[in-house]
């Protein structure tokens with residue numbers, strides 16, 4: 001009988017280690033690329049209204065469609081200390097809940113302490129479908145029109 005308890009204890013220990021290892025390991029992202037890319041298929045261009053911001057929680061980014069129809073994929077992590085920054089639609093800006101930095105729809109800093117704009121992810125438009133590569137956030141010192149992707 002004591003051997004059975006020992007065996008069950010061993011199984012419980014293995015399960016506990018597996019659960020902890022799974023919890024602390026990096027999140028897998030939905031990948032459609034074959035290699036080391038992680039691409040989120042956001043959807044058809046017409047799904048996104050000009051002047052809108054759409055959250056993609058699984059990809060940890062916002063897809064911003066600017067008034068002129070261009071797209072930016074903005075990392076949701078604040079560039080100050082990494083808090084998740086929500087879009088506040090009524091104010092038309094991102095406002096960090098931690099230390100009140102705010103960012104405009106292009107991710108540009110409106111009020112510090114954030115030292116630089118929100119990072120962006122690479123956007124591609126293929127056959128009028130918007131795709132975002134979330135494998136690597138791109139740091140930038142300021143917004144420029146060259147970062148905007150248009151169809």
Ligand code: FES
Nearest residue numbers: 078080081096099
């Ligand atoms: S983490 Fe966003 S302002 Fe500090």
